[in-house]
Amino acid sequence: MVIVGGGVIGSSVAYFLRAADPTAQVTVIERDPTYARSSSALSAASIRQQFSTPLSVRMSLFGIEFLRSIGERLEVNGERPSIDLHEGGYLFLATAPGEATLRENHALQRKLGADISLFDAAQLQARFPWLNTDDLAAGAFGESGEGWFDGYGLVQALRRKAQALGARYVAAEVVGIERGGRRAQAVRASNGETYACDVVVNAAGAWSRPIASMLGIDLPVHARRRSIFNVSSPAKLERCPLLIDPSGVYFRPEGRTYICGTSPAADNDPDDLPLDEVDHALFDDVIWPTLAHRVPQFEALRVERCWSGYYEYNVLDQNAIIGRHPDLENCIFANGFSGHGLQQGPATGRGVSELILHGHYETLDLSPLDWTRVLEGRPIVEKNVV
Structure with missing residues (x-):
């Protein structure tokens, strides 16, 4: 074969x-x-x-x-x-319009045996004190079995x-x-x-x-480019998971730095873009402002390096x-x-x-x-x- x-x-x-x-x-x-x-x-x-x-x-x-x-x-x-597996967990955040969906998903995940906790805004603030929860209604966090490698x-x-x-x-x-x-x-x-x-x-x-x-x-299935940014910051985020903002922007620790990214808007996501190019405008216009809002300590960020890879995207x-x-x-x-x-x-x-x-x-x-x-x-x- x-x-x-x-x-x-x-x-x-x-x-x-x-x-x-x-x-x-x-x-x-x-x-x-x-x-x-x-x-x-x-x-x-x-x-x-x-x-x-x-x-x-x-x-x-x-x-x-x-x-x-x-x-x-x-x-x-x-x-x-x-493979340096680090079970730091995913943290999915939801504003009020997304809370019901988050709760439905959490019920399914728990039923299937996933170790996921559900927090309201006050509990999120207590667990992750560096997090801006002003506009959040809930969050779901993987206590184990989730992370990066x-x-x-x-x-x-x-x-x-x-x-x-x-x-x-x-x-x-x-x-x-x-x-x-x-x-x-x-x-x-x-x-x-x-x-x-x-x-x-x-x-x-x-x-x-x-x-x-x-x-x-x-x-x-089409090749869709996704850009990833490795950033440094003086921020000290204890017990930092892989965080998914309601906007779709994500970040996670990478040693003493962080990696972050998001998907481009659907009307700006063509096929087969060159991998030797990076969408810096996406970082400046979307990712950085979102990170600075969600984690105020991230107002001070510096891009250390960046790269692009393909999603094999099922349209x-x-x-x-x-x-x-x-x-x-x-x-x-x-x-x-x-x-x-x-x-x-x-x-x-x-x-x-x-x-x-x-x-x-x-x-x-x-x-x-x-x-x-x-x-x-x-x-x-x-x-x-x-």
């Missing part, structure tokens, strides 16, 4: 396949083995259970279980990887373990896929080689749409598309995670491996994320989109 893309999704699939079936012949074709432009390496690298759909919550509950046990799971030759380290650990288990990685770009009827027959790569396949997995992230088009499939509903397309018998898609790929990667890798090896899901049923809703135009409504 051939996996197109060796980031967190593709490497997770390769790892779970070889772990479950050491006889499986797995070839991963990755266009950039340095991962210099990989979304996995350039993201804010975080995990949460604060979603509004049960499946997203369950996927991230498995995600945190996987991350906590990564040293044991991904050990190679006695060396245990570390080394995304690049996770990808490298998955890749190294998959290789140790026997997966073959090829540094090349896919230039064509040969299709015969309802099956993909072979994958052609830029190294001049052709790889016959009984199964093809599209895990190409922000570059998954062109791969799908080689099969004649219109995949509604239908910003949720992943996982599973076979009905027009193809042996092609599995795992695309469109829209910023959630790192935290949903372990559950996706496990699920896709089950689909390949057994023809169905055996642990967590990912079928609500399959092509049916896409082809029928039925978006999954996720209220906690970041």
Whole structure:
């Protein structure tokens, strides 16, 4: 079988396949083995259970279980990887118009076993005294199981373990896929080689749409640039979580500094913007004023560095598309995670491996994320989109 893309999704699939079936012949074709432009390496690298759909919550509950046990799971030759997992929690804030939704989401999350606390404004002020709560009605905070980690380290650990288990990685770009009827027959790569396949997995992230088009499939996943800013400040914020302002602006600690960002307005979010450019106007006009309002100590900020990465953005509903397309018998898609790929990667890798090896899901049923809703135009409504 051939996996197109060796980031967190593709490497997770390769790892779970070889772990479950050491006889499986797995070839991963990755266009950039340095991962210099990989979304996995350039993201804010975080995990949460604060979603509004049960499946997203369950996927991230498995995600945190996987991350906590990564040293044991991904050990190679006695060396245990570390991804510096810091369970500092997410803090979702709500003004009065958003309070009811926050409370509904909290009830669902608690029911599914997530360790989330709900605070009113006074409780928020007591827990986080550096926070401006004047316009807030409530906040939901992950007491455990939420936080941030080394995304690049996770990808490298998955890749190294998959290789140790026997997966073959090829540094090349896919230039064509040969299709015969309802099956993909072979994958052609830029190294001049052709790889016959009984199964093809599209895990190409922000570059998954062109791969799908080689099969004649219109995949509604686009590369949308997101800029991240690393800032320093004299602010001393004790017990600082990853904070999501009602505006959508976020920040979290990064050592002695902070990283922050937000999504651009929908009418200013085109596809395929160059990654070597950063949206400085977004920081000046939106992010900094919002941070200074929410945390008065942030009036004094300095940008230390900044970068951009791609979201593999599902324009239908910003949720992943996982599973076979009905027009193809042996092609599995795992695309469109829209910023959630790192935290949903372990559950996706496990699920896709089950689909390949057994023809169905055996642990967590990912079928609500399959092509049916896409082809029928039925978006999954996720209220906690970041």
